[in-house]
Amino acid sequence: MRIKSFLSLLVSFSMLVPTGAGAVEGLSGTLTPKLSLFDYTGGGKAERAHFLQRYDYAKSWFGQNISGAYMDLDLSLAYSGLTGHSFLLERRGEGLSDQSGLFRYDSDYVGVSGMYGHHRSVAVGVDYLLRPNNVPGGTDASYTGTGSGYVATFNDDSDGAFFRVDRTNYGAEVKVKPALLGDMASLSVKHDGYRRTGNSYATWTAGGSDFTIGAPQSHRWRGYNRPIEETMNRGSIGFAASPMGWFQFAYDGSVEKFVSRAQNFTMAYAASRPSVLAAGATMTAGNRIKPVHFVPDSTLTTHALRLSRTFKNSAWAAGYGMSVLGQDSFTPVQITGAYGEGKIASKNLFLSGKARVLPALETEGYIKYGNRRNDSTFPAGTFLTATTDQKLDLRLNDLKTVEYGLSAALRPAGSRSSLGAGWKRENKKRGFTYNNSAGGTGILPKRMLYTEESVSDEVSVKGVLRPTEGLDIRLTPSYQWSDKLGSPLDSKESVNLKADASYMTDGGTVFAAYYALKDKRNDSLSFTNANTPTGADGSQTPQTTRNVLNSAGASMSVACTPKVNSSLSADWMQNDFQYAYITSNRRRYAATPAGGIVFRRRDGSRSIIDTTTLGLATDWQAADSLKVSGSYSLSRSKGNVATGLLATELGSTNDGAVDNDTHSLSFGAEYGMTSALTLSGQYSFDHYQDNRNAFLSGSGHAVTTALAYKF
Amino acid sequence: MLVWASLAVLGSFALGAPPARAEAVGTACASCHEPAVAAHLKGKHGKVDCLSCHAKADAHLANPGPDTKPSLPDATACQTCHVKDARRMNWQFSDHAKGGLACVQCHGNHTPKAAKGSETARLKDGASQLCASCHKDVLARFSMPSHHPVKEGAVSCVGCHDPHAGKQVSLAGKTEKCTQCHQAIRGPHALEHPPVSEDCMGCHNPHGSPNRKLLVQAQPALCLQCHSLADIRHSVGAAANARVTGAALRNCTACHGAIHGSASDQHLRF
Numbered sequence: 001m002r003i004k005s006f007l008s009l010l011v012s013f014s015m016l017v018p019t020g021a022g023a024v025e026g027l028s029g030t031l032t033p034k035l036s037l038f039d040y041t042g043g044g045k046a047e048r049a050h051f052l053q054r055y056d057y058a059k060s061w062f063g064q065n066i067s068g069a070y071m072d073l074d075l076s077l078a079y080s081g082l083t084g085h086s087f088l089l090e091r092r093g094e095g096l097s098d099q100s101g102l103f104r105y106d107s108d109y110v111g112v113s114g115m116y117g118h119h120r121s122v123a124v125g126v127d128y129l130l131r132p133n134n135v136p137g138g139t140d141a142s143y144t145g146t147g148s149g150y151v152a153t154f155n156d157d158s159d160g161a162f163f164r165v166d167r168t169n170y171g172a173e174v175k176v177k178p179a180l181l182g183d184m185a186s187l188s189v190k191h192d193g194y195r196r197t198g199n200s201y202a203t204w205t206a207g208g209s210d211f212t213i214g215a216p217q218s219h220r221w222r223g224y225n226r227p228i229e230e231t232m233n234r235g236s237i238g239f240a241a242s243p244m245g246w247f248q249f250a251y252d253g254s255v256e257k258f259v260s261r262a263q264n265f266t267m268a269y270a271a272s273r274p275s276v277l278a279a280g281a282t283m284t285a286g287n288r289i290k291p292v293h294f295v296p297d298s299t300l301t302t303h304a305l306r307l308s309r310t311f312k313n314s315a316w317a318a319g320y321g322m323s324v325l326g327q328d329s330f331t332p333v334q335i336t337g338a339y340g341e342g343k344i345a346s347k348n349l350f351l352s353g354k355a356r357v358l359p360a361l362e363t364e365g366y367i368k369y370g371n372r373r374n375d376s377t378f379p380a381g382t383f384l385t386a387t388t389d390q391k392l393d394l395r396l397n398d399l400k401t402v403e404y405g406l407s408a409a410l411r412p413a414g415s416r417s418s419l420g421a422g423w424k425r426e427n428k429k430r431g432f433t434y435n436n437s438a439g440g441t442g443i444l445p446k447r448m449l450y451t452e453e454s455v456s457d458e459v460s461v462k463g464v465l466r467p468t469e470g471l472d473i474r475l476t477p478s479y480q481w482s483d484k485l486g487s488p489l490d491s492k493e494s495v496n497l498k499a500d501a502s503y504m505t506d507g508g509t510v511f512a513a514y515y516a517l518k519d520k521r522n523d524s525l526s527f528t529n530a531n532t533p534t535g536a537d538g539s540q541t542p543q544t545t546r547n548v549l550n551s552a553g554a555s556m557s558v559a560c561t562p563k564v565n566s567s568l569s570a571d572w573m574q575n576d577f578q579y580a581y582i583t584s585n586r587r588r589y590a591a592t593p594a595g596g597i598v599f600r601r602r603d604g605s606r607s608i609i610d611t612t613t614l615g616l617a618t619d620w621q622a623a624d625s626l627k628v629s630g631s632y633s634l635s636r637s638k639g640n641v642a643t644g645l646l647a648t649e650l651g652s653t654n655d656g657a658v659d660n661d662t663h664s665l666s667f668g669a670e671y672g673m674t675s676a677l678t679l680s681g682q683y684s685f686d687h688y689q690d691n692r693n694a695f696l697s698g699s700g701h702a703v704t705t706a707l708a709y710k711f
Numbered sequence: 712m713l714v715w716a717s718l719a720v721l722g723s724f725a726l727g728a729p730p731a732r733a734e735a736v737g738t739a740c741a742s743c744h745e746p747a748v749a750a751h752l753k754g755k756h757g758k759v760d761c762l763s764c765h766a767k768a769d770a771h772l773a774n775p776g777p778d779t780k781p782s783l784p785d786a787t788a789c790q791t792c793h794v795k796d797a798r799r800m801n802w803q804f805s806d807h808a809k810g811g812l813a814c815v816q817c818h819g820n821h822t823p824k825a826a827k828g829s830e831t832a833r834l835k836d837g838a839s840q841l842c843a844s845c846h847k848d849v850l851a852r853f854s855m856p857s858h859h860p861v862k863e864g865a866v867s868c869v870g871c872h873d874p875h876a877g878k879q880v881s882l883a884g885k886t887e888k889c890t891q892c893h894q895a896i897r898g899p900h901a902l903e904h905p906p907v908s909e910d911c912m913g914c915h916n917p918h919g920s921p922n923r924k925l926l927v928q929a930q931p932a933l934c935l936q937c938h939s940l941a942d943i944r945h946s947v948g949a950a951a952n953a954r955v956t957g958a959a960l961r962n963c964t965a966c967h968g969a970i971h972g973s974a975s976d977q978h979l980r981f
Binding site for chain 2: 055056080084086092094098100106117119121127130131132135137138139140142143144150151154167178184185186194196202203204205206207221228230232238239240241242248250252256258260267290291292293294295296298304306308310315317319320321323325326327331333334339342343344346348350352354364366368370372374376380383384390391392393394395396399409416418420428430449450462464474487488489512514516527541543545547551553555569571573575577579580581582583584585586587588590598599600605607609611613633635637639641642646649650651652653654655656658660662
């Protein structure tokens with residue numbers, strides 16, 4: 001690596017010779033060739049993915065991701081003419097796997113812009129490292145259930161693939177400015193999209209009868225190399241006008257086409273795996289065509305219309321939007337089942353108004369309406385029906401949401417402080433189709449914690465105090481309660497508080513602090529037993545949840561001396577979640593009068609996870625032409641995922657707790673060689689320590705040198 | 712699109728120069744504020760006179776000094792010109808406006824505004840740096856083990872959030888923000904997981920989480936708050952009240968891999 005890196009360095013410097021592009025009036029820019037060297041140790045498998053690279057993948061010239069070097073060029077060119085024409089071209093690159101660029105041309109009449117970005121993520125490769133047969137307790141060889149073997153044997157079909165996803169975004173837009181349209185309107189036409197390619201690790205489980213003979217249970221649970229080959233292209237048009245300045249009007253419409261070229265993956269692949277063939281397990285033709293994680297092609301069409309009008313003491317805004325998402329490709333099972341349409345239609349509407357009823361008092365009111373409707377084919381053949389066992393659990397036919405609220409804010413004349421109070425109400429209505437199969441099975445509302453209606457109210461106070469120059473204090477407490485709960489994700493009652501303050505001294509030192517609390521409780525949803533042999537309602541098992549989210553932080557940014565600027569920040573976040581661990585003697589939809597169902601609260605469980613972050617940074621102008629900087633950051637997450645019985649069971653795995661630290665340290669220097677040339681260098685060191693999944697622990701070093709040529 | 716763009720640029724030149732920029736712009740101001748005026752003349756506001764935005768400047772011109780410093784423009788002053796801008800037409804109902812922010816707190820009127828504070832330098836994207844200079848609680852979440860790659864420069868705060876609007880005047884459904892990038896999970900699915908269809912944030916915190924895949928709670932807690940586990944499928948020996956092992960509890964989606972919806976399986980296994 002090192003020898004090749006020296007070669008890279010030479011090539012890099014060869015690009016630094018000024019090109020003769022002297023300064024032109026109105027033209028300015030910076031060319032910054034860079035050379036980066038990196039080296040990672042530990043933290044996953046070298047041929048696959050390193051944990052520290054999961055979102056920030058470095059790719060060497062030599063095709064390696066663990067150690068190597070790459071050269072790149074940052075570019076910024078700007079031209080500004082006195083006649084109103086301006087042009088900007090920028091590029092940022094961190095090797096082949098991470099780069100972006102944009103261009104923009106503006107005149108008084110039109111604006112033209114474009115962008116691209118390319119980013120590689122290997123987070124999906126980290127998933128692979130955590131596959132069930134690769135971590136302690138991930139599978140259960142002692143599981144001897146007759147009729148099921150879901151968590152006994154896991155079959156890895158990925159054959160050592162390298163998992164990564166490359167995403168390339170692109171877009172271009174032309175805007176016609178008001179100066180060309182009578183100073184009344186503007187028009188924009190835009191095209192954007194992306195291409196996403198690569199592969200990820202995915203798991204699936206076949207049905208109980210999908211494999212036959214040859215120890216079928218042991219073949220059902222599988223993981224495979226899932227191909228990804230997707231494109232999205234979207235065309236948009238926007239028109240805005242302000243006729244005679246009476247009101248503002250805007251229309252936005254788009255058509256978006258999503259295509260997945262890696263969708264035709266079916267269970268058939270598993271039937272031909274060597275281990276399956278060797279065991280003599282087979283799969284019927286009907287099962288072979290079952291899709292695995294099918295991603296359909298789809299088209300989304302949207303229209304949005306907005307109006308607003310501002311008067312001397314009031315303002316109004318209204319909008320209507322609708323979208324239709326249609327499915328463009330179908331699986332063999334869907335085609336056989338005459339599932340000819342996949343369609344989700346949405347409508348949204350809002351009306352907002354605010355008025356200054358007194359010089360110091362502003363009031364506001366709003367209403368929002370939303371309707372999501374599932375217009376897909378239903379029922380469809382034998383695979384999607386409410387009258388057959390295990391062919392539908394619950395169908396959400398439509399979701400209607402109405403939200404409205406009122407608020408008032410007091411802003412005394414001449415004061416920069418304000419005090420406001422508000423109330424809002426939200427009502428959600430869900431239209432369900434429940435399975436009610438001929439055999440008497442099927443899920444009933446009383447066996448679920450998901451209901452047809454949610455109704456909640458919230459009152460809040462918002463205070464903004466600016467008692468003296470430089471001091472800002474914000475305080476926002478609120479209380480929310482529900483008359484009807486839709487699911488445990490709602491809250492029966494919730495107490496929230498957000499408080500933050502900042503103070504800037506005359507010398508420019510900034511102190512800031514914040515605290516936030518969200519305490520959410522829910523204790524009014526229950527599972528209801530079905531007694532045998534009558535099927536009458538039996539006792540109830542309530543789900544009681546409480547989620548307390550705390551976060552607090554403080555930061556300081558200070559000029560220690562005229563030449564030294566430092567900042568310090570510390571944050572703490574705690575997620576405390578309590579819930580009940582509930583099981584049932586049979587599947588909820590399988591309860592019949594003869595069979596009944598009994599829910600049982602096994603135990604209560606609590607998860608508390610704390611995350612602490614710390615950041616330190618300093619810049620030192622050591623000399624007129626030399627600036628030195630350094631920074632350190634720490635992120636530490638630690639806590640348990642469960643307590644009691646669940647903690648005991650999870651104790652045999654790596655997943656009962658979270659315990660990890662990420663340290664990042666960097667030093668850098670910038671040296672102004674001439675007024676046009678700046679040489680910079682930076683060394684950074686990252687270390688991830690995972691005390692639960694030790695194989696993810698590792699370190700990364702990177703050195704980057706750059707020479708910026710300004711003109 | 713390329714043709715459109717070329718026509719637009721050529722057309723713009725063909726239309727000739729727009730009204731000449733006032734040479735006198737900021738003449739009086741330039742004698743003291745030469746760097747600001749020079750930058751201003753090259754910028755988008757180059758033909759706008761200083762006094763158009765800096766109100767109450769008469770006293771300052773008569774008696775220059777910090778005590779008579781003209782005020783910065785408020786949002787109303789900016790919207791005097793930016794009234795036909797569709798992206799800013801609902802500014803008055805935005806959360807930022809309600810919080811008392813003015814345009815100049817994010818936008819430099821002469822040159823693009825850069826965030827101050829070295830802690831924000833951890834973000835590669837300039838717009839996100841500006842957001843993080845106030846929203847420090849969110850900045851901290853991007854340092855969590857699972858996070859959207861904002862620090863890494865792959866996405867920007869303004870890719871999801873419109874700083875000029877608010878939820879009250881949004882016409883996007885609760886899942887549509889997420890699925891404008893994550894099309895692969897939006898379906899339509901023949902068999903949906905209904906809470907997923909309602910709101911992605913029931914399960915995910917898009918900024919960051921100590922749990923894998925941005926989950927608001929780790930598995931199995933996330934799933935068990937809504938679901939009971941059927942002994943007949945999850946416990947040892949498929950026996951009622953038998954223990955459910957860590958293998959089944961550690962990762963529900965290891966079996967129910969189609970958690971966002973399935974083309975043909977009610978149990979969301981494939």
